[in-house]
Amino acid sequence: MQVTINGELRDIATQTMQQLLESLGIDPRKVAVERNAVILPKAEYMTTPVVAGDRIEIVHFVGGG
Amino acid sequence: MSHNDTLVIAGRHFNSRLMVGTGKYASNEETARALEASGAEIITVAVRRVNLDRSKESLLDYIDLKKYTLLPNTAGCYTADDAVRTCLLAREAGMSDFVKLEVLGNEKTLFPDNEELLKAAKILIKEGFTVLPYTSDDPIVCKKLEDLGCAAVMPLGAPIGSGLGIRNPYNIKIILDTVKVPVIVDAGVGTASDAAIAMELGCHGVLMNTAIAGAKNPIAMAEAMNLAVRAGRLAYLAGRIPRKLYATASSPLEGLLE
Numbered sequence: 266m267q268v269t270i271n272g273e274l275r276d277i278a279t280q281t282m283q284q285l286l287e288s289l290g291i292d293p294r295k296v297a298v299e300r301n302a303v304i305l306p307k308a309e310y311m312t313t314p315v316v317a318g319d320r321i322e323i324v325h326f327v328g329g330g
Numbered sequence: 331m332s333h334n335d336t337l338v339i340a341g342r343h344f345n346s347r348l349m350v351g352t353g354k355y356a357s358n359e360e361t362a363r364a365l366e367a368s369g370a371e372i373i374t375v376a377v378r379r380v381n382l383d384r385s386k387e388s389l390l391d392y393i394d395l396k397k398y399t400l401l402p403n404t405a406g407c408y409t410a411d412d413a414v415r416t417c418l419l420a421r422e423a424g425m426s427d428f429v430k431l432e433v434l435g436n437e438k439t440l441f442p443d444n445e446e447l448l449k450a451a452k453i454l455i456k457e458g459f460t461v462l463p464y465t466s467d468d469p470i471v472c473k474k475l476e477d478l479g480c481a482a483v484m485p486l487g488a489p490i491g492s493g494l495g496i497r498n499p500y501n502i503k504i505i506l507d508t509v510k511v512p513v514i515v516d517a518g519v520g521t522a523s524d525a526a527i528a529m530e531l532g533c534h535g536v537l538m539n540t541a542i543a544g545a546k547n548p549i550a551m552a553e554a555m556n557l558a559v560r561a562g563r564l565a566y567l568a569g570r571i572p573r574k575l576y577a578t579a580s581s582p583l584e585g586l587l588e
Contacts, residue, residue: 271379291380295388297423304422322379324419328361328389329376329405330351330490330539 266317351539484516493520529562
């Protein structure tokens, strides 16, 4: 199925948000995730399925002033 | 300096009055060393998309989060909605309510859009955030931000990254007379004397990034800023002499040879 992650169209298998982050090599503790413009609390990564057409934003802290 | 001369923001005490940004350094190692030399306890970070194809190495791997209070910023946001969204994401990523709120109005000057800033501040305070807004050196706007419940006001000394110093010390003075919350000069500092001037005016703190990160030797400049902020604060507390047009002799006039 196709989903948009950080503005990029990607083909992925059916999975949860937790599994998606792991497959991308991302430590869930260090990021915040928005799914279809709604922030997903960390506690819900395990139980939230990623659905075809989802628009996902994954952000973290970088150097800034 | 007196041990109880701490900077208090929203009930939290900080020993250092210098806050530093973490952008524009050559490497994460250099950032960590500059932070150490600066003595800062509050450091700003930006919120950006994770690059899916690059290494997931993070600045936070180099920073002791027990030592520093992270102050996520809303840099690059031009509307209240974008700034609020960024703050909500920052809170989820960092688990802290502290935010440096900036809402920009122009790409060339990076001057704040104070109308959007006030709008965003109102929403964020309602959402429980501790808001530290970057604003113009405008006493009226600063008073409005305080009235909304901002924990500090952060007027610019000069445009972000310009290194022009404190362009309008008189406005900063009026802001200090106008609000009761801490006044932190944010942006414009170019070198150590600029930071000292801000502190001598009576500001409660100074926030800078480019002045340190852009220096030829960022670690040495971080130390210079550390000393300048402390020197300026101490001079302010000590109370400077009045300016006079004519000389006053330092040596006694009595006992002069005839």
